[in-house]
Amino acid sequence: MNSVRLKRFDFTLFFLMIFLIIFGLVGQYSLSLGITETKNNVFLKQTIFALVGLFFFVVIFFIDFRFTRSAAYLIYLFTFFLLVAVLIFGHNFRGVKGWFNFGFFNFQPAELAKLSTIIILAKFWQEARRPVRIKHLIFSFILICPFIFLIIRQPDLGSALMILIVWFGIFFLVDKNKKHLIGLLIVLVLVSSVAWFFFLEDYQKDRILTYLNPQNDPLGRGYQITQSIVAVGSGQFFGRGFGLGSQSQLKFLPDGETDFIFAVLAEEFGLIGCLIVLGLYTAIFFHLIRMARMVYDNFGLVLILGTNILLFSQMFINVGMNIGLVPVVGVPLPFISYGGSSLLISLISFALIESTIIYQPFTKYEDMITL
Numbered sequence: 001m002n003s004v005r006l007k008r009f010d011f012t013l014f015f016l017m018i019f020l021i022i023f024g025l026v027g028q029y030s031l032s033l034g035i036t037e038t039k040n041n042v043f044l045k046q047t048i049f050a051l052v053g054l055f056f057f058v059v060i061f062f063i064d065f066r067f068t069r070s071a072a073y074l075i076y077l078f079t080f081f082l083l084v085a086v087l088i089f090g091h092n093f094r095g096v097k098g099w100f101n102f103g104f105f106n107f108q109p110a111e112l113a114k115l116s117t118i119i120i121l122a123k124f125w126q127e128a129r130r131p132v133r134i135k136h137l138i139f140s141f142i143l144i145c146p147f148i149f150l151i152i153r154q155p156d157l158g159s160a161l162m163i164l165i166v167w168f169g170i171f172f173l174v175d176k177n178k179k180h181l182i183g184l185l186i187v188l189v190l191v192s193s194v195a196w197f198f199f200l201e202d203y204q205k206d207r208i209l210t211y212l213n214p215q216n217d218p219l220g221r222g223y224q225i226t227q228s229i230v231a232v233g234s235g236q237f238f239g240r241g242f243g244l245g246s247q248s249q250l251k252f253l254p255d256g257e258t259d260f261i262f263a264v265l266a267e268e269f270g271l272i273g274c275l276i277v278l279g280l281y282t283a284i285f286f287h288l289i290r291m292a293r294m295v296y297d298n299f300g301l302v303l304i305l306g307t308n309i310l311l312f313s314q315m316f317i318n319v320g321m322n323i324g325l326v327p328v329v330g331v332p333l334p335f336i337s338y339g340g341s342s343l344l345i346s347l348i349s350f351a352l353i354e355s356t357i358i359y360q361p362f363t364k365y366e367d368m369i370t371l
Helices: 011-032 042-061 065-070 072-089 109-127 134-152 157-174 178-198 202-212 223-234 261-292 298-322 340-358 362-369
Strands: 091-093 096-101
Touching: 011 042, 011 261, 011 340, 042 340, 065 072, 065 109, 065 298, 065 340, 072 096, 072 109, 072 134, 096 109, 109 134, 109 157, 109 298, 109 340, 134 157, 134 178, 157 178, 157 298, 223 261, 223 298, 261 298, 261 340, 298 340
Parallel strands: none
Antiparallel strands: 091 096
C-alpha cells in the first residue's frame, strides 16, 4: 500500500471507536474492583480482546475491500457451517447453545453472522439489476433466512432480530417504492405472528410480556429491568462516582458487564457520562454517512451503511433495554459490552470500512473530499 492511500485512513472514525472501547474498559474495570477470583476478571479479558481485535483491525484494513467482495459467498457459506456446527458442538450457556468454547475464549458465530449478512447483502445489491423489483426483496430475504432460522434454534432472539433489522434497513435504503415497503411491513407482521406461535421459546415470550408490564413480576423476570432503571435513575446528573455505584457494585444489577453495561455507566457517571457515550455513537453515525458518499460502487455503499444500521440499531436496543423502553433481548452495546466475539467483529467491521475508503479510485476520492 502506498503512502497516498495511507493518507486516506480515517482517523476520526478510528478515534471515535477507541473512545468507545475505553468507556467499555472503564466500566469493566469498575465492575472488577470487587472481584477477587482471576477467572472472573472481565476487565483483563476484555483488554486482551481489545488488543487482539486491534491487531485484526490493522491487518484487515490493509487488505483491499474488493477481496472481501469477491469472497462474499465463501464468507456466507463459512458462517452457515459455523451456525450449524454450534448447534451440534456448541457450549450451552443459560439455555442458549451459541458458543464454541476454546477455554479462555468463547466464540459466538451469531456475531459473525451479523457481519456476514451485511457482506452478502452488499454483494447481492451490487449484482442486482435496477429497478428494484419484488423478486429482489424475496431473493435477498431468502439469503438471510438460513441465518435467522439457525440462530433462533439456539435460541438467540436478539441476534436474529438484528439480522432482520439490517436486511430491512438496507432494503429501505435501496428501494423507496412505497408499495414495496407496505408489502414488506405486511410480511414482517405475518412473520412476527408465526414466530410468536411456532418459534419463540416460552422465556422469550415472557421477556416481551415482562417488558409490557415489569411490575407483574418485580422479583422474577421483571427484576433486571427494574434494577436497571433504578441504577440509571440513581446516577442523576453527575453520577455516584467511579466504582461507587451501589446497584452494580453490590450485584443488585444482573449482567452489568454485558447487557446492562449502560446502566453501570449511567449510575457511576450520571447524565453527563450518558450524553458523552451517546454523543460518540451519534458522531460515528453521521460520520459513516459522510464516508458512504466517498465510495464508487454499490458494494462499498451497502457495506458502510449496513454497518451503520447494525451499530445504531444495537445501540438503540441496548440503551432501550437499560431504561425499560424495549424488551430484554440480549443485544450487546457495541464496543462497550463485555464479549470477545462482539468486540472482535465490531473492530473487523470498521476495518472493512477503512479498507473501502482507502482503496477507492483516486479521482473519485479526491472529488468527494472537496465536497
